[in-house]
Amino acid sequence: MSDIKCLSGSSSMSVPGTAFTEDRRPEPGPVTALSDGTTHEQHAEDARIQSDNKLVCCEPSDKIFESVYKTDRFLGQGSFGTVFSAVCKSDGQQVAVKSIWKLKNNTTTVDGCKLNTDVVMMATLQQYPTCPYVIQMFEWFDYPDHIKVVMENPHPCTELVTLIMCRKLDIEKTRIIMSQAVEAVKHCLDHGVFHNDIHAGNILVNTNTFNIKLIDFGCAMLYTEDAYQRNTYRGAKLYRPPEVKSGNSFDGPKTNVYQLGRILERMSSGLRSTECRRLYKKCQSWNPSDRPTFEDLLKDQWLFKPL
CATH class of the missing domain: 3.30.200.20 (Phosphorylase Kinase; domain 1)
Known part of the structure; x- marks a missing residue:
């Protein structure tokens, strides 16, 4: 810069x-x-x-x-x-x-x-x-x-976690929110920012359009391709990937993919979708190298349906 x-x-x-x-x-x-x-x-x-x-x-x-x-x-x-x-x-x-x-x-x-x-x-x-x-x-x-x-201040809006708890999401709204979240997190990484606290409470959703806003950068760090030390993780425990729990270090993008998978799983709870289940399980693979990259996510045929 x-x-x-x-x-x-x-x-x-x-x-x-x-x-x-x-x-x-x-x-x-x-x-x-x-x-x-x-x-x-x-x-x-x-x-x-x-x-x-x-x-x-x-x-x-x-x-x-x-x-x-x-x-x-x-x-x-x-x-x-x-x-x-x-x-x-x-x-x-x-x-x-x-x-x-x-x-x-x-x-x-x-x-x-x-x-x-x-x-x-x-x-x-x-x-x-x-x-x-x-x-x-x-x-x-x-x-x-x-x-x-x-x-x-987007309005009318609410936190994504509220929509999840009130079961206000169908599978199409879930797909739309997830696709936008992927683009938002990729934008952060592309601009050199590792959010470090991706969870459903840090995503605002416009209740009319279902457009989202990723918020709260107080725990963010500058992105590096080098591994982060375990003690620098600042995300919510519910969204913490296994390598943070058991290892000494973690990768920024792979951590974000895991967190997005956790969000997708919570959004789709109670909904029947084989493709959705396939994606959130892949994103939450125990081995970070088995998780999709952001380039993989952008090419996903269910998540980003061709116009």
Whole structure:
């Protein structure tokens, strides 16, 4: 990554040759004004026109959060923080805001400067080409002991885990959600991000369109083809692959495939589909080398039916 472009606030981070190290651990909406006078639509367009070797990285806003947004209601609990809805005062656009405490184990280092992991990973994922199935960050606000990250707020939506528990999914909706989840996770890996916490609670589903958004990058790490040490796994125990339990290391993509298989199994519980069963069992193979690659998944005739 050869350049960082700051989209809001002062431009003190325009540093060529930036390297990252870790501290281990499509639905268009109305145009919305950001605190710097630009709009969410312009922000997205600016991200789209960046070349592949540039990182779109937002500096913290120089405005006061309360002067731009009005807090609405509590939405949920995520890694290292809480999420609530808010309304942009200039035009009434709804956004989601994640308030995150500043802790030593939720930072990623950029040229010796520690930044919040959510911010760095989400900025990385907004490099061109973007993915409609990954949540987008608009801007963030910096405080002495915490930060506030402003993101898109798809609605009406609910967590995938809620749809599973209420048995609201048929086999076709299950297939559609799974295919989007595969594309979202592959997008993360292609952009150098290993999510590290893929589970049904970290996928939002629009209850009208059944389009998804992958959320919560507080446990994410920069992707490497080298094996990760066992103690760096931060995912839910229910989605933990066997090599994390019994081995000393694990592979990022193979772990994500296992987690996606676990999600597919939960979504299809009680549904009769030989193809679905075949796929989730293959994804959860005990031996990681027996699991399909993301390229295999994209070619799966049941998951991605030809038009």
